[in-house]
Amino acid sequence: MSPFRILKVHRDVSSKEILLAVTRALQERKFSAREIVQAQKELMDPTTRKAAEFIYFLDIQKWVKEAIIINDPKSHHDLPSHDLPLLTTFDTIDTINTIKED
Secondary structure: OOHHHHHOOOOOOOHHHHHHHHHHHHHHOOOOHHHHHHHHHHHHOHHHHHHHHHHHHHOOHHHHHHHHHHHOOOOOOOOOHHHOOOOOHHHHHHHHHHHHHO
């Protein structure tokens, strides 16, 4: 599970906010202490944090559930293509490349 979800924080969280979130998460006891400490370590280490941020950005949990429903032989549910998520992050690449070429 995403360390951001475990600690209930956003992608741009600071180190101080992570420590506060760890305390809060330990008090809530929704996750084990081990999971909370692991989430803290992942977010405090710059390398693992970047990976976690990328995964957080994609956040495909909703679509994984949909895929399970779609692949269920008992279900005749088809997900229309207009309901699929689109990554708009790369939409500006052509514009950037055009500007660089000029």
